[in-house]
Amino acid sequence: MNKDNISKSVIRRLPRYYRFLSELEEQRIDRISSGRLAEIMRSTASQVRQDLNCFGGFGHQGYGYSVPKLKEEIANILGLDKNHTAILIGAGHIGTAIAAHMEFNKLGFNLVGIFDNNRDIFGNDINGLKILDEKTLEDFCGENNVEVAFLCIPRGAAPEIVKRLYDAGVRCYWNFTHYYIQGDFPDAIVENVHLSDMLMTLCYSMNELGD
């Protein structure tokens, strides 16, 4: 169970394994071979076995993998049972959608606060959480042991907000802005969501199509 030195590429595939295993479990499929799983994932049997073996021998020779057991193992590896204390900053379109839409408790997180700088929406309710004044950020982080922030603010506001969060002890960020956090805080743990980058990539692929 040597969890060290697992490559980023493997980690990025784990949620997909988890999803497809969940679907298989719903279909009451109890065992699966690396070959069949690879087919479903559009991967290769080799890669499946290679990936899963990073974490230990979950399979049985001559039999395959137990779907519920494997799903459970991957959930553990990802830490989906965790309850990382999270806040969301920026209750605009994206922020509100994220706060209202994601099932954080199934993903290892516990959203405990939503912040904005627009006093007109202070107190508004999103999924049972009131929008709080950004000014109280530091106090809130201290009192609630906040581990991670979801940044749904404009690019321009990001450097200041991240500095304040970092000083308040927050080290992890789900970053919807284009601010390059690791440039200023190299030890921060960051997952970037650059929606416009993805659209540009799609645009490129579409242009290739016509050629």
Next chain:
Amino acid sequence: MNKDNISKSVIRRLPRYYRFLSELEEQRIDRISSGRLAEIMRSTASQVRQDLNCFGGFGHQGYGYSVPKLKEEIANILGLDKNHTAILIGAGHIGTAIAAHMEFNKLGFNLVGIFDNNRDIFGNDINGLKILDEKTLEDFCGENNVEVAFLCIPRGAAPEIVKRLYDAGVRCYWNFTHYYIQGDFPDAIVENVHLSDMLMTLCYSMNELGD
């Protein structure tokens, strides 16, 4: 200017080049060397030169690259001046946020329709577009030559909707659902946004932190 066989990894970096070049341009910086650009991008000079040379010699030996010219070239490669006719399906939290928030015209797209199956919100206005009845999807696609669909619907609704879109001639998808489009339509051009996968990956990284 051999645009064939450009690897996906290079393409995925182009939007970042574009963003940083835009910032440099704003700062009135007119020329830049591969080394300096690499520093900004947290990349290497080698990679920068290798990447940019996929598309042709944009640089000048002994001088570097012209910031505005390079930015322009990358915009052209990505096709940001295009106006791909797009529709959005699903005016829930995420769909509304996307429709209201993204600057599609700067990203090569033109959003011309928003659809939902909830009659209570038909006619509601999002950024100047009225929410339309999903039933009229096929007619609309035919009349407007829709090239690409942004899928902000629940996973369960995706297979049917994509089938209808595909039959109506739509081949490109920005997919916020977990439905695996290419499984059923191998020639579709798809850009997936799996927000929950990203959160799981972040969760994993956070767990590693403590070890």
Next chain:
DNA sequence: TAGATTGTTAATCGATTAACAATC
């Protein structure tokens, strides 16, 4: 036991980095 399928090592492939001659 025979058949199936894993765990794991070796081979291949692709992407990144280094080096350097070309040239502005």
Next chain:
DNA sequence: TAGATTGTTAATCGATTAACAATC
């Protein structure tokens, strides 16, 4: 011209795929 920096080839590194012995 000398210095700087590209374009491009070669070397390295990492990730994917193939092969096969171990074993259920």
